[in-house]
Amino acid sequence: MSLFAQEVAGIMPLQKSEIYLKKKGLEVDFQERRSAAQIAIEADNNHLSHDYVEKVDPNAMLEYKRSGVQDGVFKRLRQGKYGIESRLDLHQKTVAQARELVYQFVEDCLRNDIRVAIIVHGKGDRTPDPDMRAMIKSYINKWLKDLDQVMAFHTAQRHHGGLGAVYVLLRKTEKARLEDWEKHQKR
Template sequence: MNDDDEASLFAQEVAGIQPLAKSEVYLGKKGAPVDFQARKRAAIMAKEADSNHLSHDYVEKVDPNDVLEYKRSGVQDGVFKRLRQGKYGIESRLDLHQRTVAQARELVYQFVEDCMRNDIRVAIIVHGKGDRTPNPDSQAMIKSYINKWLRDLDSVMAFHTAQRYHGGLGAVYVLFKKSEKARLENWEKAQKR
């Protein structure tokens, strides 16, 4: 069969078909017409409302006994060493025990936002080791996501697994950027010297 034959066969099959009027399209269960423009606007608004960019897709797994550590360029070695040793005062704490990945994602994002808004420089996130999970594929799931999420947040300058007395392998110290307000205050103090 050549292209001309196919086209004429198609034309014969669709002869007499009339397009439906827009008001005749019903996709809802109760016969209500679907307002596609309203649905599109709602989808755009929902996307804009969720400014949380933290991934909830696949993440590289870490072992329950792995040490988590990360330092952005510009963080001084001495500052990172003090963070690692737990020598900074912890100003805020987030506990993620008994949370799902989705819950943890929302809580971590909001926690970091709150820390930045309140000029918090050092916090601790308790994620647990995840070694008591019966399914080996689910072990250290929250810990694995924490390792990814904290790297993806611009306001996190560094993080390191906590000292034993602060939760050890089940917690992480987090060092945040200075807020603009804190930078200005430090600059003003330096000018007065």
């Protein structure tokens, strides 16, 4: 105790008027933060999940048809008989990059009235880590089902990439529907 008393011997207590409490930082405007967070949420409306995905085999055939798609239309898609209007290549992309690219690609296709596209994802059978095999292919299988704009998809024909690519049939836009309706009314 005597050592402590020696150290604090010359210290005088502050008068109450001399005490100054300063807030750290500026006042927080929660309304501004709330609106900034809302803008960020609206800016990233990509709802495609990058969490768990059910793995598919690198040699598996991918196929999906939403209810309402005619069997003949799906058969022509499966056979590669529709003209491919747009293409996305995901080789050498990470899952996060592929997620952004697929979402933006579908949005761009709809904006440009594209009905049939192809996504080249690769088989993913050359990856040294067995847990990472066909990872992008597995996510493509999940993401395309999660996108309401995708009416159907099927593994491509060999000359278009085979098991490493998928044909995608997209929903008609209102503009395309109106054009079809007008075309059929002229007959």
